[in-house]
Amino acid sequence: MGRSDLSEAEWARLEPHLPVNVGRGGRWKCHRRVINGILFRLRTGIPWRDLPPRFGKWQTVHGRHRRWSADGTWARVLQGLQVVADAEGRIDWSMVGVDSTVLRVHQHAAGARKRTPTVPGKRTRPAWHRPDEALGRSRGGLTTKVHLASEGGRRPLALLLTPGQWGDGPQMIEVLDRIRVPRPGGGHPRTRPGSSSADKAYSSRRNRRHLRRRRIRHVIPERRDQRAHRRNRGAPGGRPTGFNRDQYARRNEVERTVNALKGFRAVATRFDKRAYVFQGTVTLAAIRLWLRP
Template sequence: MGRGDLSDAEWARLVPHLPRNIGRGGRWKCHRKVINGILFRLRTGIPWRDLPTRFGKWQTVYDRHRRWSADGTWEKILRSLQAGADAEGRIDWSMVGVDSTVCRAHQHAAGARKRVPRVPGKRTRPAWHRPDEALGRSRGGLTTKIHLASEGGRRPLALLITPGQWGDGPQMIPVLERLRVPRPAGGHPRTRPDCLSADKAYSSRRNRRYLRRCQIRHTIPERRDQRTHRRNRGSAGGRPAGFNRELYARRNEVERTVNALKDFRAAATRYDKRAYVFQGTVTVAAVRLWLRA
C-alpha cells in the first residue's frame, strides 16, 4: 500500500457501495487500483497523464472518474457512507454549519467548449454541462466557489459549486436542499438538522423565512445595515433576529471542514475544465474524509 492509498479497513467500508459492472460488455478493472489512482491525483494535483504506472493506464483512471462524476456515482457513494454513519449514530446533527470557500482556477481549467456538437435525435447539451462551467472572472483571474454544509464532526454533508463571484447568501437554500441522508431501515431521508449556523453573509429575510418554514433553529448574526433598516421602520420592521453567541462559537467546525477539504490540492485549486468533473473531484475529497472517520 502506497502513501495515501486506501487501507484495508477503508476499502472494506467502501467496496459495498461501488458499482458491480459496466452494464454491457466486459467488467470493470480492479476498482481499488483505479480509485487509489484517483485519490493520488486528488492529493497531489498532478496532471492525469503523469500518474505513476502502478495505477495502470492514466486514461482508464481519468475515464472512470469522469464517468462517475457525470452519472452521479460519486454522489451515491457519498450518500451511502453518510447513511451508514447516521445509522451508527456518528453524525452530529445538533449543529450544521454552512459556509463557502473560493478556489483559484488554473489556466488549464479555462477554455471549455461553450457548445456541444448537435447530434440528431439527442439534446444539444448533456445534462451535466453547465453554460457557465462554474467559472467566474475577477481581478485575480478565474475562480470557482465551493458551498458546503458540514456536520458537527467536521465532515461535509452537502456540496455545491458556483462561479467565484456569486454571493453566499442566495446559495444557502440550494445547499440545504442537497442535504439528503438516506435511512437504511426505510423512510424519508433526513434533510433537517437540529440547528444551523452561518455568518453574516447568509443573513437575509429569504433565508430566515425558509428556515422558519422548515422548522430549523438557527443562529445567524444580523448585518448592521439590516439592523439599522429594521429600527428605522419602527414596529413595521419586526422583531430582532434571534442570535446565540454560545452556539455561534461552533461555527469554527465548518471552517475546519473547509480546511480539511482544501488539504487535497486538486480541490484547493481547480484543474478540471468541466464543472461536473470538478464537482466530482470535490465529492471524492468528501468521500475520503468520511472514510477516514
C-alpha cells in the same frame, strides 16, 4: 502502500457502495487500484498523464473518474457512506454549518467549449465566463466557489458549485435543500438539522424565513446595516433576530471542514475543465473525509 492509498478498514467501508461489473463489454480493472490512482491525483494535483505506473494506464484512471462523475456514482457513494454513518449515530445533526470558499482556476481549465449551438447575430459569453461550467472572473482571476453544508463532525453533507463571483447568501437555501440522507429502514430521508449556523454574509430575511418555515433554528448574526434599518422602521421593522453567541462559536466546525477539503491539491486549485468532473473531484474529497475514522 502509498500515503493516499486506501487502508484495509477504509476499503472495507467503501467497497459495498461501488458499482459491480454487469452488462456487455470487458471487465473493469481492479476498483481498488484505480481508485488509489484517483486519490493520488486528488492529493497531489498532478496531471493525469503523470500518474505513477503502479496505478496502471492513466487513461483507465482518468476515464473511470470522469465516467463516475458524469453518471452520479461518486454522489451515490457519498450518500451511501452518509446512510451508514447516520445508522451508526456518527452524524451530529444538532448543528449544521453553511459556508463557502473560493478556489483558483488553473488556466488549463478555462477552455471548455460551449455545447449549445450559437445563434447568428447573438453575442455569446466568452469561455472564461461560463456559469454553466461554474467559471467566473473575480478580482483574483478565474475562480470557482464551493458552497457546502457540514455536520458537527466536520464532514460535508452537501456541496454546490457556482462561479467565483456569485454571492453566498442566495445559495444557502439550495445548499440546505441538498441535504438528503435516506433511512435504512425506509421512510422519508433525513433532511432537517436542529440548527444551522452561518456568518453575516447569509443574513437575510429570505434565509431566516426559510429556516423558520422548516423549523430549523438559525444562528446567524445580523449585519449592522440591517439592524439599523430595522430600528429606523420601528414596529414595521419586526422584532430583533435571535442570536445565540455560544452556539455561534461552533462555526469553526464548517471552517475546519473547508480547510480539510482544500488540503487536497486538486480541490484547492481547479484543474478540471468541465464542471461535472470537478464536482466529482470535490465529492471524492468529501468521500475521503467520510472514510476517515
